[in-house]
Amino acid sequence: MKFLSRGGESAAGTAARATAVINRKFGFIAVVVAIVALTAPYPALAVRRHHAAPARTEAADEESNASASSAALGAYSEACVLEPVTGTVIFESPNDHAPWPTASLAKMMLMLIVAEKLHDGSLKLADNITTSRKAAEMGGSQVYLKEGETFSLDDMMKAVVVHSANDASVAVAEYIAGSTEAFVVMMNQRAAALGMKDSHYYSVNGLPSSKGESADVASAYDQAILARELLKYPDVIRWASIDTAPFRAGTFILRNTNHMVRTYPGCDGLKTGFYDKAGFNVVATAKRNDLRLVAVVLGSQHKLTNFKEAAEMLSNGFLNYEMHPVAKKGAPIAQTVAITDADTAGIKPVWGSDAGVFVKRADAKDAIKVDYNLPASIAAPLKAGQQIGTANVTQGGKPVATVALLAPADVAKSASLTKRLLSIF
Numbered sequence: 001m002k003f004l005s006r007g008g009e010s011a012a013g014t015a016a017r018a019t020a021v022i023n024r025k026f027g028f029i030a031v032v033v034a035i036v037a038l039t040a041p042y043p044a045l046a047v048r049r050h051h052a053a054p055a056r057t058e059a060a061d062e063e064s065n066a067s068a069s070s071a072a073l074g075a076y077s078e079a080c081v082l083e084p085v086t087g088t089v090i091f092e093s094p095n096d097h098a099p100w101p102t103a104s105l106a107k108m109m110l111m112l113i114v115a116e117k118l119h120d121g122s123l124k125l126a127d128n129i130t131t132s133r134k135a136a137e138m139g140g141s142q143v144y145l146k147e148g149e150t151f152s153l154d155d156m157m158k159a160v161v162v163h164s165a166n167d168a169s170v171a172v173a174e175y176i177a178g179s180t181e182a183f184v185v186m187m188n189q190r191a192a193a194l195g196m197k198d199s200h201y202y203s204v205n206g207l208p209s210s211k212g213e214s215a216d217v218a219s220a221y222d223q224a225i226l227a228r229e230l231l232k233y234p235d236v237i238r239w240a241s242i243d244t245a246p247f248r249a250g251t252f253i254l255r256n257t258n259h260m261v262r263t264y265p266g267c268d269g270l271k272t273g274f275y276d277k278a279g280f281n282v283v284a285t286a287k288r289n290d291l292r293l294v295a296v297v298l299g300s301q302h303k304l305t306n307f308k309e310a311a312e313m314l315s316n317g318f319l320n321y322e323m324h325p326v327a328k329k330g331a332p333i334a335q336t337v338a339i340t341d342a343d344t345a346g347i348k349p350v351w352g353s354d355a356g357v358f359v360k361r362a363d364a365k366d367a368i369k370v371d372y373n374l375p376a377s378i379a380a381p382l383k384a385g386q387q388i389g390t391a392n393v394t395q396g397g398k399p400v401a402t403v404a405l406l407a408p409a410d411v412a413k414s415a416s417l418t419k420r421l422l423s424i425f
């Protein structure tokens with residue numbers, strides 16, 4: 001096999017010319033130089049799929065610097081695909097637990113904290129968020145907030161999630177915690193509580209770290225765990241699924257940095273992140289029929305490659321797996337429970353929630369079993385929605401889910417015999 005030099009000359013030709021030069025002029029020193037030249041490694045023509053070296057220069061704006069990293073050094077650094085209901089990982093790269101620079105994926109933790117506080121009532125979507133000087137001075141992706149400018153929390157979060165606005169992230173963090181430093185403490189506490197062992201946050205927005213400072217990091221697996229938690233909150237999907245939206249009375253248009261909401265059927269989130277050393281990162285989720293999947297792809301050297309890999313991973317998951325339906329919320333079960341002290345002899349309990357089993361399409365479905373835990377009878381009165389038992393779903397003898405079984409309607413206690421006789425007269 002011939003190895004070519006960078007100019008295209010064969011190794012044999014290079015050796016012959018080097019030998020002639022040596023004999024005429026350079027002696028032993030030239031021999032050493034020639035040997036080194038001939039044996040020095042040349043750039044590999046192919047690289048490992050899962051290991052991409054970070055680019056050298058830093059760029060903070062995801063959209064305007066989208067072509068900054070164009071060297072094809074690998075499809076991605078690490079990746080993971082997860083089914084969020086069961087938490088089952090169906091694909092992982094060999095190093096999916098390695099900390100990787102998050103870039104703007106750091107905002108996902110801000111999104112979670114906001115969503116949780118909206119859920120517990122300590123925040124309202126209509127809350128007015130005022131921009132501080134620090135927020136107004138943020139660079140990179142931004143909505144150009146001015147000091148003193150005020151927007152609702154809902155509008156600020158659209159700017160954060162859709163446009164990946166660093167200035168809006170700081171404004172929201174300061175509103176909640178009083179300072180970005182205090183909010184970062186909250187972020188790390190929440191990460192620890194979720195078991196995100198390969199993650200640490202130093203900023204609220206994921207901008208590149210300054211010299212001597214540490215970068216925000218999280219592994220592909222940790223990002224999937226975080227995404228799983230985010231999917232519990234409808235506001236997150238409402239924000240993350242927006243393609244474009246007006247901001248500042250329509251003078252500024254938010255455009256989703258996650259192109260997959262426009263290009264991949266069923267995709268409705270979640271977040272992208274980019275700067276030079278981090279490469280292109282995406283956490284993408286999509287739902288088809290009853291199955292939702294989350295794909296995390298970190299460290300791609302080109303944005304289109306990042307989205308392509310995530311799309312292929314999701315498609316492969318939908319092709320090979322399904323959420324096999326067991327029951328629908330509100331549907332009656334086959335078993336009847338007797339009612340005492342009532343004019344109604346019995347009721348058929350209904351499912352309190354949807355139930356399904358995540359399986360490979362080729363797996364046998366007869367391994368799925370449902371066992372009902374119900375009393376032989378129950379005394380009236382009953383209220384609609386009152387829990388009267390449970391259903392245990394197993395697959396191959398292993399527990400999959402426990403679902404509440406509820407009364408389908410009110411059941412009144414029957415009148416006493418005396419009252420019934422008196423009502424006749």
